[in-house]
Amino acid sequence: MSDQQAVTEMFDDISPRYDFLNHLLSFGIDKRWRRKTSQWIARQQPTAILDVATGTADLAIRMAKDIPSASIVGVDLSVKMLEIGKQKILQKQLDQRIHLETADATHLPFGDNSFDAVTAAFGVRNFEHLEQGVREMLRVAKDDGAIAILEFSHPQKGFIRMPYHCYSKHILPRIGRSVSKHPSAYRYLPESVEAFPDGETFMSLLKETGLTAVGMRRFNGGIATLYYGCVQKKPVTLQ
Numbered sequence: 348m349s350d351q352q353a354v355t356e357m358f359d360d361i362s363p364r365y366d367f368l369n370h371l372l373s374f375g376i377d378k379r380w381r382r383k384t385s386q387w388i389a390r391q392q393p394t395a396i397l398d399v400a401t402g403t404a405d406l407a408i409r410m411a412k413d414i415p416s417a418s419i420v421g422v423d424l425s426v427k428m429l430e431i432g433k434q435k436i437l438q439k440q441l442d443q444r445i446h447l448e449t450a451d452a453t454h455l456p457f458g459d460n461s462f463d464a465v466t467a468a469f470g471v472r473n474f475e476h477l478e479q480g481v482r483e484m485l486r487v488a489k490d491d492g493a494i495a496i497l498e499f500s501h502p503q504k505g506f507i508r509m510p511y512h513c514y515s516k517h518i519l520p521r522i523g524r525s526v527s528k529h530p531s532a533y534r535y536l537p538e539s540v541e542a543f544p545d546g547e548t549f550m551s552l553l554k555e556t557g558l559t560a561v562g563m564r565r566f567n568g569g570i571a572t573l574y575y576g577c578v579q580k581k582p583v584t585l586q
């Protein structure tokens with residue numbers, strides 16, 4: 348089994364408890380981070396949005412509420428995460444605005460220049476091939492399209508870093524295991540965050556793959572970071 352298949356299986360397994368644990372383990376702050384991401388995307392005024400690694404569709408739903416003129420496609424490899432997302436979309440009567448389908452973010456089934464904005468929340472660190480996933484996001488975005496990637500990061504300041512480290516390494520995996528009944532999923536979470544090249548390193552990767560006007564905004568001392576930028580496809584012509 349590949350690493351990607353193992354990750355997909357893990358998300359399938361924890362899908363019934365995913366939303367509950369997300370909000371519990373983050374004390375609900377994750378909703379604020381997604382709202383900030385959605386607000387940045389709303390300012391770009393997109394009409395066609397792709398949300399990759401959409402999971403149970405929380406960011407897609409947030410964007411549908413914040414951007415009434417937008418239609419949103421969400422893709423994910425975990426069929427069970429998507430099933431829960433579809434139920435939530437139906438309950439909120441957003442099924443005319445949000446469409447979910449199974450797809451690998453590193454091989455997106457969409458043509459070049461298809462979307463005004465492409466987003467990902469807490470998804471990219473799970474990609475087996477991070478750079479390939481980012482390249483795909485840029486490929487399917489239109490010229491001048493917007494990219495927003497929300498991801499966990501490494502808090503910089505000692506007074507946050509120490510307690511956060513203790514919480515994520517020792518407390519979070521125990522609560523996660525006892526609620527989800529999955530032996531390792533919530534140990535994987537801090538390990539995958541630790542392994543992710545965050546901050547300036549990830550900004551450099553975004554620039555190398557062709558994103559311009561790249562910026563980042565750290566939330567809650569750097570527990571999570573929003574990376575954003577603009578896709579520039581036309582070559583710059585010198586006069």
Ligand SMILES: C[S@@+](CC[C@H](N)C(=O)[O-])C[C@H]1O[C@@H](n2cnc3c(N)ncnc32)[C@H](O)[C@@H]1O
Pocket residue numbers: 351354355358369399400401402403404405406422423424425428450451452453467468469470473474475
């Ligand atoms: C931590 S969840 C995030 C879900 C959602 N975006 C959110 O904000 O809660 C990560 C998701 O990434 C998905 N994922 C991981 N690798 C993927 C890939 N290569 N293609 C599509 N989805 C992927 C997983 O199946 C999982 O649903």
